[in-house]
Amino acid sequence: MSDVVEPEHEWASFAGHDWMVRTASLEPGQALLGLSLDYGAVDEAPAALDTLARLCGALQAELQRPIELGVGDVSVPEAEASFTATRLTVAVWGRREAVLRAWAHLGELFADPQQLSTDAKPVPRPGVVWDRDLATYVGTNTQTLGNLRIHAPDSEAAWEAVRALLAHLDPRRGEVRHVFETNDPYLVGVGWTAQPAYGTAPARPPLYLDRRPALLPCNDDGRILLSAVGNPGANTLVAMRALARQTIRTLREFNVYDDLGLNVVELRDVAYCCIHLDEQVPTSMLLRRIIEQLIHNPLPIPDAVVDGALEEFGAEQIAALDRHLRLTGRSAELHPTSAGVRHAYDQLCASVHIPLNGETEALANRYGYLVWALPEEPTRLEVSLPRDPAGARDISRPESVCVGEHTLSALWHERRRGDDGTWRLTGNTSVRWADMSRLQLTGYDADSQVLMLVDDRMRRVFLPWDEIAARPALRAEIERFGIWRAPRAQLGD
Structure with a gap:
């Protein structure tokens, strides 16, 4: 094919800010204003889990508040705040007057993050199909943790982190690369976006990524x-x-x-x-x-x-x-x-x-x-745990736990359900392991007493902590890895 697709956007600049202007036809009285920032899920470490999700949820709630445009004239702009692996996006669209008012409020929130509501529901984290594989390129972070049923505790300290992040992302501070967006060229540089940034954020340095099969x-x-x-x-x-x-x-x-x-x-x-x-x-x-x-x-x-x-x-x-x-x-x-x-x-x-x-x-x-499999190293301790021989495999209930110098492994004998409904051994062994010298996150579910340990490549082990705690030698071997000093998360919805 030789046909070249014509772009439906063009670029403009105002006060040192880049603007993407959509050239599609406008609906009368409607407007769109948006902001994209070079900050995403791969930039959020496990210790900051859910900060982006809470920020986006709060911004979305703030920008969708009803706006009184006149006597008996109330408009509710549509808004979206979301994030991907490398980008945070905020957009407002709807009636022009309502969009401009909501956009002005966004500028106020950047200038004074204390105005941000703390009762909004966090937006969903972006997920990935093969988290352990993506982690070989970007490590363990909110992007690769996105599939797990975990969340950070909701506390005042967590919201202080949200407000600090919002201030850091303010385009006028020039600390994070950003692009504004609109479908109306007359809105380029509108309101608070006319203020020049204090500086220009440099591009993040390129990273070497191993591309070998x-x-x-x-x-x-x-x-x-x-x-x-x-x-x-x-x-x-x-x-x-x-x-x-x-x-x-x-x-x-x-x-x-x-x-x-x-x-x-x-x-x-x-x-x-x-x-x-x-x-x-x-x-x-x-x-x-x-x-x-x-x-x-x-x-x-x-x-x-x-x-x-x-x-x-x-x-x-x-x-x-x-x-x-x-x-x-x-x-x-x-x-x-x-x-x-x-x-x-x-x-x-x-x-x-x-x-x-x-x-x-x-x-x-x-x-x-x-x-990339379990490395060979001397075993310090291996302990068998009780199991239900008639039950299916439960990743939180391994049949044995093996502690090495740097690794922790959980093992199962694989089983398949027969035609009569019973589970039979296949002769294969399944192993989950983590490099405990690179521990990134400790998750715990107090109700089921399940402990999850995640390393820097999303290798993770689930353990029945009630069974571990009942075995002092095994507990001591696992706790020597500093599992309670790692960033914490709560398992479950």
């Missing part, structure tokens, strides 16, 4: 097929769609008919994607055969696959990418080409991560994959 455990979701990363830009984003389309073609060859999911996370230095089935769980052997066919013995990519992926990348995607690049201070192509997509496709295939199991482990010797 690897195998790593995927205990939580057997539907996952692979993940990959590529350089930021339009060609990579389209290539991810092409890879998903080619994956569907490969699955059909193995008589796998299921919907496919494509989870894309745009980071600052790479774009990340994870491809997974919607419902089916392939066997270990089938997964290996799919990967060998798709990645290592591929058929030529048909033009129709690339063209179909290109057609999905329109003006809205161009605007989102342009904003992302402007925010992060990175440069990349905005308009994909067939040749560029094919080159990016090859880069994705060269960086794949595959779930580690007894069958895919053969890929390590055959194709040079790294293997």
Whole structure:
């Protein structure tokens, strides 16, 4: 395809602030004002968990308050405050007069965070399909913790952190890169945005990310097929769609008919994607055969696959990418080409991560994959725990716990339910482990007495603390890792 999609936005500058102006037609009397900031879930450490979620919830509630425009004339603007891996976005739209009033209130909140309401519900955290895999690139943070049923305690100290973050994000302070947005060029520089920033925030320095192909455990979701990363830009984003389309073609060859999911996370230095089935769980052997066919013995990519992926990348995607690049201070192509997509496709295939199991482990010797598995080290203590032989596996109730010099492992004998409804041993052992020298978070559920320990790569272990506490030697070995000094979170909804 050679047709170039025309962008539906343009850039303007006022008082040193960048503005993205949408050029789509305006509805009479309606307006949109928005703000995007280069601060997201990957920037929030476990110790600050839920600060962004609380801030967004509070801002959204504040900006949706009814506004009296005249006698008997009340308008409620629509507002959204949300965050992704690298971006926080606030937007207000609706009747022009109401939007301008709400926007002025946003400026007041930045200037005086004490006005922020503390009774709003936090917004949902962004999740990720394969959290442990994404953590190999960005570590443990709110983004990779997003899938877990955990939350930080709601306290005055937590809201002080919210208010401090709001002050830090004020575009007039110039501490965080930002972009304003509107659909009306006459609103560029409106109100408090006419005040110049005290400085210009530099782009965050680039990070080295290991892009070598690897195998790593995927205990939580057997539907996952692979993940990959590529350089930021339009060609990579389209290539991810092409890879998903080619994956569907490969699955059909193995008589796998299921919907496919494509989870894309745009980071600052790479774009990340994870491809997974919607419902089916392939066997270990089938997964290996799919990967060998798709990645290592591929058929030529048909033009129709690339063209179909290109057609999905329109003006809205161009605007989102342009904003992302402007925010992060990175440069990349905005308009994909067939040749560029094919080159990016090859880069994705060269960086794949595959779930580690007894069958895919053969890929390590055959194709040079790294293997990120439990390291070998001397065992300090191993203790068996009671279990229900007729019950299913419960990740919070391991059958034994093994304490090493730096690692903590929980083990189960895998079981499958037979036709008669009983559980039978398969002969395989399942292991969850964490590097306790890199402990990042301790979660606890007082009701069920379940303890969760998470390291810097989202490796985590769940333990029945009532059983651990009843064994003084085991408890002492685990507590020597400083589990109560780590940042704390509450398990549960």
